[in-house]
Amino acid sequence: MGSKSDGVEAKVERVFIGAGCNRVVNNVSWGACDLVSFGAQNALAIFCPKIAQILTTLPGHKASVNCTYWLPNSKFAFKAKDMERHFLLSGDADGVIILWEFSTGDKKWRHVLQVPQPHKKGVTCITGILMSTKDAMFASSSSDGTVNIWDLVFPSSSEGDRKLSCVESLSIGPKTMVTLSLTELPGNSGHLVLAMGGLDNKIHLYCGQRSGKFVLACQLKEHTDWIRSLDFSFPVDGDGETCILLVSSSQDKGIRIWKITSRDVLANDNKSEISLISYIKGPVFYAGSSSYQISMESLLIGHEDWVYSVAWQPPLMSKENECYQPQSLLSASMDKTMMIWKPEKTTGIWINVVTVGELSHCALGFYGGHWNPSGDAILAHGYGGSFHLWKDVGVTSGDWKPQKVPSGHFAPVSDIVWAKGQEYVLSVSHDQTSRIFSPWAEKSSLDDLGNWHEIARPQVHGHDINCVTFIEGKGNHRFVSGADEKVSRVFEAPLSFLKTLNHAASLGSSFFDELKGDVQILGANMSALGLSQKPIYTQVAPETNDKNTNDGLDTLETIPEAVPVEFTEPPIEEQLSWHTLWPESHKLYGHGNELYSLCCDHKGKLVASSCKAQSASVAEIWLWQVGSWKSVGRLHSHSLTVTQMEFSRDDDFLLAVSRDRHFTVFSIKEHGPDEVSYELVTRQEAHKRIIWACSWNPFGHEFATGSRDKTVKVWGLENGSSVKLLLTLPPFKSSVTALSWMGISRQRNNGLLAVGMESGLIELWSLSHKSGDAATAACAVQFDPYMCHVSPVHRLKWKTPEKSKDSSGMQLASCGDDHCVRVFKVDLV
Incomplete structure (x- = not known):
């Protein structure tokens, strides 16, 4: 080990996080601080809708995050103007609930506590109510058949302790509750009402006080399928009485609005009169000395599939500085639409006034819809882990337009690679897609790195994709990917992507002059099974008068819905999933099992591939010649799966490591077109476990x-x-799962080795080795855990700096099990 002074020290900044949302219903919450929280595998991710960027991920959960809830959320924004600290609850599939604190002043996050008495099974829903700026109550439900209710007192200062006490634990029985809503009953009774719904098709209302003693008040049995969402309004004035409204949605495709009104208990009321009133108007329940009447106000029919969420528009402040509850509802459904409902002014009948949604073939509907605090933007999260945001941009109102949102994979990301020209990163995932993330040079942005966005989805496949590598191609945009099938597939960038990239990177017109005439493929069409993507050709006009010269080619006329598009601003989800495919040009057959790893030499001419293997005959490495796509070599040395391969920088050697704990080095020599000779240099057992x-x-x-x-x-x-x-190197605290070596100075032969671990943490080590001297190593930087992955890191890749002496501003891309693609900026200090 060398001393610290022998190495270099580095400073790391976060540049970009791309991640998709977990595919569960109560996963997203929009806070009064105008930030959105969601679970990405076992990370808790926070994104800012204004800049469409994920700001951070919070480590802490050991299991997948099922639900998040802000205290205060957008519903309580009118109460939260003076709050300097906002709180966030997150519940996971193991039953654990964590409380986080966000300071609005310095934008810092803090892990406050893990809620005691975790549920025995996964948390299905969290709901809360802000009692004042100093305290709140929240309830959590779980598939273990319990609902817990908690009282939370915020500290007076950031150093103070939060007081958290469980005031009630309700045992519900075998039918799980999947949605909750909590509010104060009208009148100054100090009583709370908790509505819960789930798999028994009923809405259960429990009444209690802040000290607990929640008892079942009544059940509402109008829905005919699972209850999916419940939401209480704030007090509403109507007919000279104060009432609250409860909205419910169900898998029966219907939405129901219930009215809860306080009624004076007359001294001479007897049971027969109450039962008669109940029969006519609906059930009556008691809370302390008050009684309340429930009546069904409206039945809203309009969705064609399960209605997964309903929410009242957050209260607004009037000019007189009074708070009022707008009569406006947002619903989100598996029919791929969100609707806003309002009552007609004359009749009071609730009608659908706005419908927004995705009409693409691949969206499987919306899992939830959310209002922003001011009520002029709505956000949905969908089956494909995607977000969909619309904003009312009209001068008066009613002109809802889609907005940019963060995007990313919704399953583990297995491999990542920089483009040959370093303009963007390409990632592949077990969500069966490959995605391209690039900085978009926005004129308004002062940041020279630009805001990163997903700009293309080249491959949408029918198998989990495990590995990818770039190869030589026209404009250097051609890649090979390997999936859970025995075939590698080759994809080429179409003209529509090159034009979009030109806008993203501001490459200038010279970028195209080199490509003119080379790229005849405009885009790609998806097959019915999501396997082969057929090219759509630009319409070449041969010098002939025959009108049928284009027969046999897929033309724009024949496939109008799959028109490839040149984007002048970052595309949104529907555009990405439908208009940015790359055509597949070749398939490489040969392996006997699922593809596991790929690499290409630095000239882009030779590809090496390996597959999952339990025997030496299957564990061979195949070499493919780019262009002719002939198999030019089958390298035998390992007895189990080859987990990673890499060519040396001069392309003279191929290094492979395997599950069999050995590494092998082959010498590779190219003698001409389709002629490659190879020889085993060494095979050595290097570690005690899988490499x-x-x-x-x-x-x-x-x-x-x-x-x-x-x-x-x-x-x-x-x-x-x-x-x-x-x-x-000294032993790490966790298994090492990813490595990437970056050269800094050729004269001193020193560099930075990025080390990614199973825990999700990343470290940079300064390595130096002069001929004749002993090699030295020193830890240059340990990444902040809030910056790192929260699950195993699968791949690390340095962006090769431009050919200049200045190595500042290096970039490192990483991907992992937590569905995240991350890019870091590394400066030497």
Whole structure:
């Protein structure tokens, strides 16, 4: 080990996070601070709708996050103007609930506490009510058949302790409750009412006080299928009485509005009169000395599928500085639409006044809809882990337009790679898509890095995609991907993507002059099974008068719905999923099992592939010649799956590491078109457990290997014939799952090794090795856990800096099990 002074130190900034939303119903919450929270696997992600960027992810959950809830959320924004600290609750599939604190002043997050008495099974819903700026109550339901109610007192200062007490634990029985809503009853009774609904098709109302003692008040049995969403309004004035409204939605496709009115208990009331009133108007229930009448106000029919969520528009402040509850409802359904409902002024009949939605083939509907605090924007999250945001941009109102939102994968991200020209990163995932993320050079942005967005979805597949690599191509935009099938597929960038990239990166008109005449493919069409993507050609007009010259080609006339589009601003979800596909040009057959890893040499001419293997015959590495796509080699050395491969920077050697705990180095020589010779240089057992990762030194023939045994070893290839162990880094706290080596100075042969771990953490190590001297290593930086992944890191890739002496502003891309793609900026200090 060298001393710290031998190495370099580095400073790290977060540039970008891309992630999709977990596909569960109560996963999203819009806070009074105008930030949106959602679960991305076991990370709690926060995004800012104004800039359409994910700001951070919060580590803490060991299981997938099922639900999030802001205290205060957008519903209580009118009460929260003076609050300097906002709180966020998140519940996961293990039953754990965590409370977080967000300081609006310095924008810092703090893990406050884990709620005691976790549920025994997954949390299905969290709801809350802000009693004042100093205290709140919240309730949580779980598939273990319980509903817990908590009283939370906020501290007077940031250093103070929060007081949290469980005031009630209700045992509901075998039928799980999946939605809750909590409010204060009208009148100054100090009583609360908790509505819950779920798998028994009934709405259950429980009454109690802040001290607890919640008892079942009544049940509403009008719905004919599972209750999916409930929401109480704030007090509403009507007919000289104060009432609250409860809205419910169900899998029976209907929405019902219930009115709860306080009624004076007359001394001479007897049971027969009450039962008669109940029969006519609806049930009556008691809370303390008051009684309340429930009547069904309206039945709203308009959706064609399950209605997953309903929500009242948040209260607004009038010019007289008084709070009032707008009569406006938002519903979201699996029929791919969201609707806003309002009562007609003359008749009072509730009608649908706004409908927005996705009409694309691939969306499977919306899991939830949410208002922003001011009521002029609505957000849906969908089956594909995607967000959909509309804003009312009209001068008066009623002109709802789609807005940019963050996007990303909704399953583990298995591989990531920078484009040959370093303009963007391409990631592939078990959500069966590949996605391109790029900085978009916005004129209004002062940040030279630009805001990153997803600009294309080249492959939408029918299998989980495991690996990807870029190869030589026209304009250097061509890649090979491998999935849970035995075939590698080759994709080429169409003209529509190159034009979009030109807008994103502001590459200038010269970018196209080189491509003119080369790229005849405008875009791609998806097949019915989501496997092969057929090209759509630009209409070439041959010098002939025959009108049928285009027969046999897919033309724009024949497939109007799949028109490839050139985007001048970042595309939204519907455009990404339908208009940004790349055509598939070749398939590579040969492997006997699912593809596991791919790599390409630095010239982009030779591709190596491996598949999942339990025997030596299947664990062979295949070499493919780019262009002819002939198999030019089958390399035998491993007995189990080859987990990663990489060519040395001069392309003379291929390094492979495997589950069999060995690494192998092959010498590779190209003799001409389709002629490649290869020879096994060495095969060596390197670690005590599976080797997950490897990476070459860009300046020499040293390489690093990282293993499940929590070690990283640095090796030197001497005279092209033998390998010597140069250095073993101190043991890490977690299995090493990803490595990437970045060269800093060729003269001193030093560099930065990025190490990604199973815990999600990332460290940078400064390595140095001069000929004749011992190799030295020092930890340059440990990434802040709030910046890192919260699950295993699958791949790390450095962006090769431009050919200049200045190595500041290097960028590192990473991907992991937490559905996230991340980009970091690294500056040497």
